[in-house]
Amino acid sequence: MDFKELQEKVVANAINYWKKYNVVIDQDFSLLKLYEELWEYSQAVLIHRKKSRPEKFLPENESKEEVAKELADVVWMAIVNAHVFWIDLEEALSKKWIKK
Ligand SMILES: [Mg+2]
Structure with a gap:
């Protein structure tokens, strides 16, 4: 499984998980949940x-x-945050921590 596939599965899982509790995953929820x-x-x-x-x-x-x-x-939750902020986390990690 590559990183993008992992991200997609993690996000889909999060959306399904919170749907059953009627929680919409938005930027505020994702940030607060990351703190939690x-x-x-x-x-x-x-x-x-x-x-x-x-x-x-x-x-x-x-x-x-x-x-x-x-x-x-x-x-x-970091992956979910990347999703709701439309961030390509693989690219961001690569830019910040690999291609220096
Ligand atoms: Mg926990």
Whole structure:
């Protein structure tokens, strides 16, 4: 699967997912949702690093899996943001981080 195909599938999945909750994915929603996912990723990292309340601690493999899931959510919402702002994320990544 190439990057564009991945993006298309991720966006289609997001639209279908939020449709069942009657949420329209627009620029405001996408930005706020990205912040929410960043917060969840931060929380997962803090738990994984045992820098949270002890009652939140998980076994090492489970906490790392949670970090991976939340980072995937961040990337998911970054891709959705690119979609709603009509940004070619592959091109933007390439311009910014590869072709320097
Ligand atoms: Mg999440």
